[in-house]
Amino acid sequence: MKPLFICYEKCTTCQKAKKWLEENGVEYDLRPIKEQNPTAEELRAWQKQSGLPLRKFFNTSGMLYREMNLKDKLSAMTDEEMLSLLSTDGMLVKRPLLITENTAIPGFKADAWEAALK
Secondary structure, three states, X not given: OOOEEEEOOOOXXXXXXXXXXXXXXXXXXXXXXXXXXXXXXXXXXXXXHHOOOHHHHEOOOOHHHHHOOHHHHHHXXXXXXXXXXXXXXXXXXXXXXXXXXXXXXXXXXXXXXXXXXX
């Protein structure tokens, strides 16, 4: 299975990650996050795979996150409420996302991606 690379084309971190994948000869399936927002079911599965708290899947530097004042609201939300909210708009989801058979990594850190792709 090729890893799934979920990104937003205009995001500079996504562009860096894409370049890294290409420079390292990694074949991947590309999915644009704005046009094909992850579903709550996908996000639930990826969160379990990652072992990370669901909060780590929020794009905390995004305009929508700030406009919705989520910094103050997330602590009062259940996981189901967070999943439901994340699945409404791809701009709320931290990107890029790398999904492999064994893990899901929100954000780009070359060393973590390299370890996941070995």
